Amino acid sequence: MIRNSTTQAVAEIKELLGDRLSTAPAVREQHGKDQTWAPGAPPDAVAFVRSTEEVQRIVSICARHEAPVIAYGTGTSLEGHFTAPFGGISVDLSAMNQVLEVNAEDLDARVQAGVTRKALNVHLRDKGLFFPIDPGADASIGGMAATRASGTNAVRYGTMRENVLNLTAVLANGEVVKTANRAKKSSAGYDLTRLLVGSEGTLGIITEVGVKLYGIPESIAAGVCPFPSIDAACQAVIQTIQLGIPVARIELVDEEHVKAFNAYSKIDLKVAPTLFLEFHGTEAGTAEQSQLFGAIAEEMGGGPFTWETKEEDRQRLWQARHDAFWATKSLMPGKESFATDVCVPISRLAECVNETQADLKASGLYGPIVGHVGDGNFHVVLYCDRADADEVKRIKGLYERLIRRAIAMEGTCTGEHGVGRGKMAFLELEHGTQGVALMRQIKQALDPKNILNPGKIVAL
Amino acid sequence: MIRNSTTQAVAEIKELLGDRLSTAPAVREQHGKDQTWAPGAPPDAVAFVRSTEEVQRIVSICARHEAPVIAYGTGTSLEGHFTAPFGGISVDLSAMNQVLEVNAEDLDARVQAGVTRKALNVHLRDKGLFFPIDPGADASIGGMAATRASGTNAVRYGTMRENVLNLTAVLANGEVVKTANRAKKSSAGYDLTRLLVGSEGTLGIITEVGVKLYGIPESIAAGVCPFPSIDAACQAVIQTIQLGIPVARIELVDEEHVKAFNAYSKIDLKVAPTLFLEFHGTEAGTAEQSQLFGAIAEEMGGGPFTWETKEEDRQRLWQARHDAFWATKSLMPGKESFATDVCVPISRLAECVNETQADLKASGLYGPIVGHVGDGNFHVVLYCDRADADEVKRIKGLYERLIRRAIAMEGTCTGEHGVGRGKMAFLELEHGTQGVALMRQIKQALDPKNILNPGKIVAL
Incomplete structure (x- = not known):
């Protein structure tokens, strides 16, 4: 793909936005590189827009010149979504904050x-x-x-x-x-x-x-519950969902995470696969939900399940979960981290997590796991020293096996992070030739010049 | 649109399906006319399929001959969805029932x-x-x-x-x-x-x-509650939803319906705008939900709210609601009925229903209203003597005003019935030129020969 006329597009947008179009290298770099290991690719310019009309005029200019145009929000996406492999204009929407x-x-x-x-x-x-x-x-x-x-x-x-x-x-x-x-x-x-x-x-x-x-619910209850195994925790999740307990959050953290929490957050959780939970409802409702879950957990050999309803107590509990990333990162000084996600039917979740843990062990890799397990969705946070070619290779192998494992279990290569550039290679495995062809037909019909975030999802 | 080669397609499909391809007039009629006032249009043939592979082969034949192919399930849709204005093959999927x-x-x-x-x-x-x-x-x-x-x-x-x-x-x-x-x-x-x-x-x-x-919920509670006005009933609905009461059903029936129920179902409901409700949950949960709703209803001047949890008592309550159509139809012997639906934000629901009732009165029409009001969705069942040209004209006027009213209130021309042929004329009003153009681009890209149910939603 050759974009001869991006320069002309930049000039025209400069006329439109003045100072709000930046070609400063630092700004371009920041808008072309995310937290993933995908190589960054800076856009040719960054447009700080203030209205739909401005976006419209920019896209019209880019359409005329067939220049790429890439939306940018807060830069927190995780699969190279906003990198600019073909250059073009990054449209920064952060000032559209009303x-x-x-x-x-x-x-x-x-x-x-x-x-x-x-x-x-x-x-x-x-x-x-x-x-x-x-x-x-x-x-x-x-x-x-x-x-x-x-x-x-x-x-x-x-x-x-x-x-x-x-x-x-x-x-x-x-x-x-x-x-x-x-x-x-x-x-x-x-x-x-x-x-x-x-x-x-x-x-x-x-x-x-x-x-x-x-x-905002009248009452919120939050709790933590250790389990003897990933299987037991997942069985408790399945029963909770099947019983129709309207759990608001049900998060699995593995033993690696609990160790990291204990070190980082100065708390004292039992080192075991652990569920963090939250219930929303009336006071009577959250109490009933908590009791019902506690009974399920006990049946699965888990517990003790302790729960809190005061805001400060709940905050303290969840703080450890929220700090998960920093807690594990502090154990891996100097390494880069790459979070990936897959999602499987919950009946296959324990199997998928267990196999992945075994794979991590066999590969000699540190990859703590945290999951939104009510949906069958989990993350592996991979820590990597890029200078270590062998480690990079082992991580890439594990990453690919993880995705193939999830798809083989009737799951998806990404439950919530998205495709970006990172998961493009796996779309056909998941959706089949015909599914990807259909996506491509849609892209072709709606963006025949391929100017909107080119090179992502289904590259034309 | 000229379909010269449908005859050839029928012949090839006959070879494939034998007796399971019918060109009998009665079968074609039945597959070309629904309960709406849209004129029926029979397909050229009806294919009774048994597998995805058969559908695939039929569509391939139709694609080759550019013959229309129209999916048919139970024939219960309400906007002319499966009529065949350009002829073609109706694919009856009812035998795919595994x-x-x-x-x-x-x-x-x-x-x-x-x-x-x-x-x-x-x-x-x-x-x-x-x-x-x-x-x-x-x-x-x-x-x-x-x-x-x-x-x-x-x-x-x-x-x-x-x-x-x-x-x-x-x-x-x-x-x-x-x-x-x-x-x-x-x-x-x-x-x-x-x-x-x-x-x-x-x-x-x-x-x-x-x-x-x-x-299946452990406990189901069902109840009925009369209100002094449509406004009061709708305010009760809004508060119920805002409080997060996880109501499973919350149905509004107007006074016309209550009168019809009392006559048809031999029950004795107060003639007033009435909500029929159902709550799902644990025993304690449904009791709490019912009590919370009762308190809201009372605050709005409604009530008494009576609720039942035994299956036979719930069935009896809901039977009247389920018989709504037959109850009103029995009051209008010899007339045809046409149900339409719109959906608006619930804050506008009372206004929309009230204006519609006033419009019905001013138009001299009988059109009982029933609504899935938790979603802002309601139906008007219009009764019509087709031989009465003036009544037909008044109904068509009311129908169009109803749809324009709903769209003007930031709602939709159909909450659940669909577009079919019946609502095509209003899509541009609702979605704008660009929205409909986008739908048309998608249709064009995915079905360039326009063989799939042509003449519906966005006719090419």
Whole structure:
């Protein structure tokens, strides 16, 4: 792919934005490299936009010159989503940070794409509402929609797939589309919202997002429960879900993580596969949920299950889980970390985690595991010394086996991180030739010049 | 659109299926006319298929001859979805009625497209599981996926959009695609599942469906509550949802319906706007939910709220609601009935229902209203004497005003019935020129010869 006319596009956008178009090397670098081991690739320029109309004009210029145009939110994605392997214009949406409307009676809000999830929740707090999707990082809502993000609360509240009500996006032809109205459900034609959710900026640049909101629960209970094995913990998860206990969070951390927590967070958890849980509801409801879970855990040989409802106690408990990344990182000074994720049917979860742990051991690698196990989704955080060619090779081997294992178990190569460049090689294994061909047909139809985030998901 | 070679396609399919291809006038009529007032249009032939492979071969033949091919499930759709305005082959999937697998631990199942929702629930009963989506009719799961159906349980369990895990479909080029694996969530590329859900057979013919299942709740409580006004009832709904009470069903029936119930079902309900409710959970949970709702209802001037947990008592309560159609029909002997649906944000629901009732009165029309009000979705059942040209005209005027009213309130022209032929004229009003253009681009890319259910949603 040759992009002869990107220079011309940059010049025209400079005229439009003035100082808000940057070609400074540091800015370009920052917008071309994420936390993954994918090699960075800086864009030719970064456009700091303030409105849908500006995005529209930029995309129109890029379309005319066939220059790549790449959406950028907070830069927290993990699969090389916003790198610019063919150069082009990075469109930084972080200044589009206005909450445009909150409809408390309808439990929905409309925000500009650059609003982060934490900023939205601060905005909502005095209305007694919250936006539950929590991928860990303080990502932008636009970026979360674009990558179909989820996280700890998804087992109860769903992912961005379920929680985006509508989107405003600029298409490759420079036209603006609003994908749906505010009705909670609709059967009026193709699901344009879901087509754009998870499309990673390759079908349109999301500039506004309508999201669902929820009332802050009257009572929240949080607890921790050790288990004799990964299998026992996973069986407890399966029974919890099957019984219909509306658990809000159910997170598995492996022994490696518990060791790291104990060292880093100065707490004293039993070194065992452990579930961190949270229950939302009325006071009576969360108490009942906790008791029901406690009984299940005991039956599986787990426990003791201790739970707290006071905010400070809950915060203390979850702090260790939130610090998971830093806790393990502190044990691996000087190494780079790469988090990957897969997702399998929960009946296969214990098997998949056990095999992966055995693989880590056999490969001589440190890769603590943490999982949103209510959905069958787990992460392996791989630590790597890039100068050590042998370690890099072993990690790459393990990474590929992990993905093949998950797909063989009727799972997916990514439950929540997305494809970006990192998982492209595995799409055909997961979706078959025909599935990928169908995705490619859609990309070709909607972006025939291949200007929107080229080289990602299904590269044309 | 001229289809010169449909005759040739019919001949080739006859060779393939023998007796299972019918050109009998009665069979063609039945496969070309639904319960709507859209004029029927019979296909040239009806193919009774038994496997994905047969569908694949039929579509390949039709593609070669550019003959229309139209999926048919149980014939219960309501917007002319399966009429054949350009002739062609109706593919009747009702004999594809096998439940292929049930994964109890993962709470999912895979069924052939012709399995009906009731048949699936009979199959699941002894496993303690159920499939909650209930559009009223005993529709096929394939048809429900194709129309993005929902119904009374959607407020808690979601619609087909949320409950289809994956689909197997035959595309316009005769290739078979499986849209996803069994993982509960995935970020692996474009959401092919959601692209096909609601596409009404215009992008592919669904032959197998993976669906989510749920544990049958330990306790079910059902109740009825009259209100002084539509506004009061809707305010009670809004507060119920905002408080996070996980109501499983919350149905509004208007006074016209209550009158009809009392006459038809020999019960004695107070003639007032009334909510029918159902709560699912533990015994303590449903009791608490019922009490919380009762308190809300009282605050809104509603009540008394009476609720029952014994199955026979619940059945008796809901029977009246289930008989709604027959109850009102018995008051309008000799008239045809046409059910339509719209969906608005719940904050606008009372306004939309009130304005519609006033419009019905001013138009001199009988149109009882029933609504899945937790989602802001309601139906108007219009009764019409087709020989009365003036009444037909008044109904058409009311119908169009209803849809324009819903869209003006940021709602949708159809919450659950779908577009078919009936709502095509309103898609641009709802989605804008660009939204419809985008749908058309997708249709063009995936079905360039326009053989899949032509003349529906976005006619090329």
